[in-house]
Amino acid sequence: MMKGLFKSNMAIMIVFTAVVLTAPIWLAPIGASYPDLLQKFAIFGVFAIGFNILFGLTGYLSFGHAAFLGIGSYTAVWSFKLLSMNVLPAIIFAVIVAGVFSLIIGFISLRRSGIYFSILTLAFAQMSYSLAYSVLTPITNGETGLQLTLKDPRVIDGMVGIPVTDSLPSTNFFGIAMSGYEGFYFCAVFLIIAFYVSLKIFRSPYGMKLRAIKSNQTRMKYTGFNTRPYLLSAFVISGMFAGLAGSLMAVTDPLAGAERMQWTASGEVVLMTILGGMGTLIGPLLGVGIIKYFENIFSALNDAALHEIYNFLPLGLENVMVAVSSPFVGDGWHLTLGALFMIVVIFLPGGIMEGFSKLSRVFGKSGHEATEDVVSESSSKTEGEK
Amino acid sequence: MDEILLQVLNGLDKGGAYALIALGLTLTFGTLGVVNFAHGALFMLGAFCAVSVQQVLTISERVKDESITFFDAYKEVPYLEIWWGDFGSMIIDYSVPISIFVSIPIMLLIGVAIERGLIKHFYKRTHAEQILVTFGLAIVIQEIVKGFFGANPIPTPAPDIVSGSAPVGMWLGLSENLVYPYWRLIYLMFAGVIIFGVFAFLRFTTFGMVVRAGMADRETVGLLGINVQRRFTIVFGLAAVVAGLAGVMYTPILPPDYHIGMDFLVLSFVVVVVGGMGSLEGAVLAGFLLGILQSFASMNEVKQIIPGIDQIIIYLVAVIVLLVRPRGLLGREGVMED
Numbered sequence: 221m222m223k224g225l226f227k228s229n230m231a232i233m234i235v236f237t238a239v240v241l242t243a244p245i246w247l248a249p250i251g252a253s254y255p256d257l258l259q260k261f262a263i264f265g266v267f268a269i270g271f272n273i274l275f276g277l278t279g280y281l282s283f284g285h286a287a288f289l290g291i292g293s294y295t296a297v298w299s300f301k302l303l304s305m306n307v308l309p310a311i312i313f314a315v316i317v318a319g320v321f322s323l324i325i326g327f328i329s330l331r332r333s334g335i336y337f338s339i340l341t342l343a344f345a346q347m348s349y350s351l352a353y354s355v356l357t358p359i360t361n362g363e364t365g366l367q368l369t370l371k372d373p374r375v376i377d378g379m380v381g382i383p384v385t386d387s388l389p390s391t392n393f394f395g396i397a398m399s400g401y402e403g404f405y406f407c408a409v410f411l412i413i414a415f416y417v418s419l420k421i422f423r424s425p426y427g428m429k430l431r432a433i434k435s436n437q438t439r440m441k442y443t444g445f446n447t448r449p450y451l452l453s454a455f456v457i458s459g460m461f462a463g464l465a466g467s468l469m470a471v472t473d474p475l476a477g478a479e480r481m482q483w484t485a486s487g488e489v490v491l492m493t494i495l496g497g498m499g500t501l502i503g504p505l506l507g508v509g510i511i512k513y514f515e516n517i518f519s520a521l522n523d524a525a526l527h528e529i530y531n532f533l534p535l536g537l538e539n540v541m542v543a544v545s546s547p548f549v550g551d552g553w554h555l556t557l558g559a560l561f562m563i564v565v566i567f568l569p570g571g572i573m574e575g576f577s578k579l580s581r582v583f584g585k586s587g588h589e590a591t592e593d594v595v596s597e598s599s600s601k602t603e604g605e606k
Numbered sequence: 607m608d609e610i611l612l613q614v615l616n617g618l619d620k621g622g623a624y625a626l627i628a629l630g631l632t633l634t635f636g637t638l639g640v641v642n643f644a645h646g647a648l649f650m651l652g653a654f655c656a657v658s659v660q661q662v663l664t665i666s667e668r669v670k671d672e673s674i675t676f677f678d679a680y681k682e683v684p685y686l687e688i689w690w691g692d693f694g695s696m697i698i699d700y701s702v703p704i705s706i707f708v709s710i711p712i713m714l715l716i717g718v719a720i721e722r723g724l725i726k727h728f729y730k731r732t733h734a735e736q737i738l739v740t741f742g743l744a745i746v747i748q749e750i751v752k753g754f755f756g757a758n759p760i761p762t763p764a765p766d767i768v769s770g771s772a773p774v775g776m777w778l779g780l781s782e783n784l785v786y787p788y789w790r791l792i793y794l795m796f797a798g799v800i801i802f803g804v805f806a807f808l809r810f811t812t813f814g815m816v817v818r819a820g821m822a823d824r825e826t827v828g829l830l831g832i833n834v835q836r837r838f839t840i841v842f843g844l845a846a847v848v849a850g851l852a853g854v855m856y857t858p859i860l861p862p863d864y865h866i867g868m869d870f871l872v873l874s875f876v877v878v879v880v881g882g883m884g885s886l887e888g889a890v891l892a893g894f895l896l897g898i899l900q901s902f903a904s905m906n907e908v909k910q911i912i913p914g915i916d917q918i919i920i921y922l923v924a925v926i927v928l929l930v931r932p933r934g935l936l937g938r939e940g941v942m943e944d
Contacts, residue, residue: 281734328929335641335733336928339879342872343921350921355914483872487741494738547753555753558745565739566727 229419236415240408244401252513255400260512262407263468266414268492268504270461273418274454275490276499277427279434283338283486284325284345288318288459290352290481292466294359297366297476304376305389307398307406311467318463319456326455330448333437342483352478365477391471403472410468414461415501421457422501430454431499491557495564497571506572514553514560521549608784613901615774619790619859621897622797626852627874628881628889629804630845636821636884637838640725641733643740646871647747648846651716652853653862654751655709657760660701699765702858709850717846721839744867752864764789764858789858796855800848801890807844808886817841821884876924882937892935896920 239246243261247253252261271285292314299310329340352360360366368388377389391398398406421427432440433447440447470476479485492511497503523546530538548556568575627649634642666682686694697704724743728736763769768788778784808814820827820834827834853862860866877896881888902908904916915922927934 279734281737328925332928332932335883336879336932338737339876340925340928343876343924346872347918347921350917351914354917484868490738552749552753554745555749558742558749562724562739562742562746565735565742566724569731569735 229416229423232419233412233416237412240412241405243408244404250513251517255404257512257516258401258404259407259468259472260516261509262404262411263465263472264489264492264508264512265411265505266407266468267462267465267489268496268508269411269414269418270458270465271489272458272493272498272500272504273421273430273461274458275493276504277422277430277434278451278454280330280333280451280455281338281490282329282341282455282458283483283490284329284341284343285458285462285489286483286485287325287345287348287481288322288462289466289469289485290348290476290478291321292318292463293470293476293480294352294366294466295463296467296470297368297474298359300368300374300391300470300474301372302375304374304380305382305391306376307391307393307467307471309376310391310470311410311464314463314467314470315460318466319460322456322459322462323452326452326459330451330455342486345481345483345486349478349481349483352481360476360478362478365475367475391474398471407468407472410464414464415505417457419501426450491561493571495561495571497573500571500573503571503573510572511557514557518549518553518556519551608781609905611774611778611780612784612786613905614898615786615790615794617898617901618894619794619797619897620900621894622794623852623856623870623893624874624877624897625890625893626797626800627849627870628877628893629801629886630848630852631874631878632881632884632886632889633804633841633845633848635878636886637817637841638721638725638729640728641736641740642725643737643871644720644744644747645740645845645849646867646869646874647744648713648717648849648867649853649856649870650751650862650864650867651747652709652713652850653762653857653866654755654853655712655850656702656705656762656854656857657755657862659705659708660698660762663698663701663704702762702764702854705854706851709854710847713847713850714843716850717843718839720846721842725842744871748864748867755864757864759861759863761861762857764792768792793855793859797852800851804844804848805886813837813840873920876920878934880924880927880934882934884938885934885936888934888936896923899923 240262243258244253247258252258267285267289271282274285275281295314295317296307296310299313303309325341325344329337329344332340353362370386370388374382374389378384382389393402393406396402396406421430429440429445429450433450437447466476466480469480488511492507493504494507495510496505496507523542526542526545526549527538530541533541546552548559564571568578570577627645630648631642631645634640634645663686664684666684667688668680669683669688671679671681684694684698686697688694690697720743724739725736728739770788771785772788772791774784774786774791776784808818816827816832816834817837820832820838824834853866856862873896874893877892878889880896881890881892899919900916903919909916931937
């Protein structure tokens with residue numbers, strides 16, 4: 221029964237939608253159920269899903285996707301400033317502008333492959349970052365970051381007759397303010413849409429062609445197949461997803477800074493995708509969840525909080541445990557991240573999803589196999605390679 | 607004329623750092639075939655070798671300051687000065703040159719440990735996985751250093767005797783306004799010596815010959831009954847030493863903090879790719895070339911014509927080189943093309 225259930229897109233989407241929309245409830249026990257973090261889960265989820273379409277399917281490792289995220293943010297904030305506080309035009313413009321940029325950058329970068337492609341995308345992203353910090357200050361407001369001001373024209377808002385107030389207006393979706401849980405549910409809708417698009421791509425002939433490029437591009441070319449349009453379209457799609465994620469960031473918090481475009485930000489999405497499992501549908505989302513959870517929860521822990529956690533141990537042991545764990549939390553959560561990351565790459569190159577499929581193979585339940593078949597779409601591919 | 611010479615000099619010392627890091631990266635890549643993202647962290651570790659030597663030398667005792675008589679004042683006096691007087695303060699003054707000798711065995715050890723402990727298991731994995739695991743390692747090293755030394759840059763001055771500026775213009779019979787810090791000149795010469803040393807080592811020793819043969823055709827050398835692997839491990843250690851020395855010597859120019867390695871790493875990768883993956887000469891050439899280009903781009907006259915060029919010149923050059931000459935300036939055919 222399980223097998224049939226997860227074969228259909230409909231069923232997957234229903235389960236996924238239900239899981240996402242009830243996230244505030246089932247995340248509550250682990251202390252991750254506050255709007256700020258939930259919004260981050262959804263936004264970075266969109267980003268990672270988009271990145272996975274390029275990296276997971278075609279194997280082209282881009283080190284410059286944060287540029288599109290930043291471009292999306294800037295476009296969205298400009299839309300808030302010039303047109304309207306309604307989020308709809310902001311998102312549409314952000315996706316379009318990010319798409320145009322990714323078309324240009326992708327067109328140039330995809331002339332090379334392998335590490336050369338990575339360096340080219342890295343170079344473009346670093347150029348965007350440096351320019352946003354220095355010369356483009358009139359557009360990006362340099363180090364301070366682009367913010368809303370009271371003097372902004374907001375043409376459309378003026379025409380529709382939304383009164384000008386003394387305080388800064390907040391972003392809204394036809395009157396619903398985009399903060400707190402409303403903001404999360406708004407982002408969650410886009411996460412669900414993004415997941416649906418990615419599901420469709422994964423299960424289409426188009427997705428199959430992208431995978432074929434990954435496994436052997438030369439052979440594809442020898443059969444007379446022009447791979448460039450496919451690679452470029454995958455690049456643009458993932459760039460637009462990044463732009464969407466960037467605009468959602470601006471929606472929940474209307475400011476944009478250049479540090480969003482730095483290469484470490486691009487590195488972060490690579491980490492998320494790898495950690496969860498590249499080329500799988502759910503993997504990137506798991507990676508996002510884990511990294512953002514660590515970032516928010518672990519970085520807030522301090523020694524006092526640790527003493528409380530290890531309270532049940534005898535005093536001597538408690539102090540030892542606190543001393544052992546304290547370098548890994550608080551300011552040191554990056555250390556945890558780096559170590560975790562190394563462990564995953566060393567022992568589970570396929571990410572957490574590979575861990576799951578290994579586990580389910582051990583237990584050998586047919587039901588588990590069915591789930592694995594859905595969640596790790598790449599399994600057929602890896603077998604094909606062998 | 608003066609202006610141009612000054613910019614060339616400015617570019618050369620930065621280029622020296624790029625060239626040294628890129629040289630190590632290329633050595634690792636050419637021998638082991640591993641893309642090492644932790645190489646910047648090795649540069650940083652070298653810099654922090656200098657910092658720790660300085661801190662060890664200046665371990666101090668709190669003594670009463672006799673020169674202040676109104677109230678009880680204390681000052682920190684390093685033990686070395688208490689024991690040996692002027693000779694002790696001279697040793698402290700020369701902490702950076704001393705750290706060169708301290709850092710060589712340490713970096714060699716760290717390099718060999720990383721190779722044996724981690725990189726060894728990644729020969730057969732994909733380049734993406736190598737990048738990712740070494741990136742994780744770089745984060746871990748960085749965080750450990752941050753845990754020990756804090757997040758702020760730690761000033762590590764050069765010896766007093768070379769703290770001023772050299773009248774380069776007078777030496778060359780040009781204007782007297784052309785002056786240049788002594789330490790940067792020393793850095794430049796040091797970089798030259800190290801680069802020359804590495805090349806001489808690879809060209810004129812039997813060990814180097816085997817390594818070069820192994821780089822060209824590893825299997826055949828292995829079939830001749832030579833343990834290539836062991837030599838490559840030592841080469842990795844050597845690359846770590848080169849990066850570490852570059853870091854030690856760079857501390858007086860830029861006070862090191864924990865992410866100095868990452869800052870240099872990205873640029874060095876660009877340098878390696880521009881020079882051509884796997885080409886040692888290319889790495890050195892591209893390092894100096896990009897350093898000089900960068901310093902010319904930061905001249906005010908140039909910035910007025912093309913605003914912002916100083917920020918992006920290196921990346922711009924990289925993009926152009928990769929599109930026009932896909933293998934980099936001196937790269938061989940077929941390296942990492944897949």
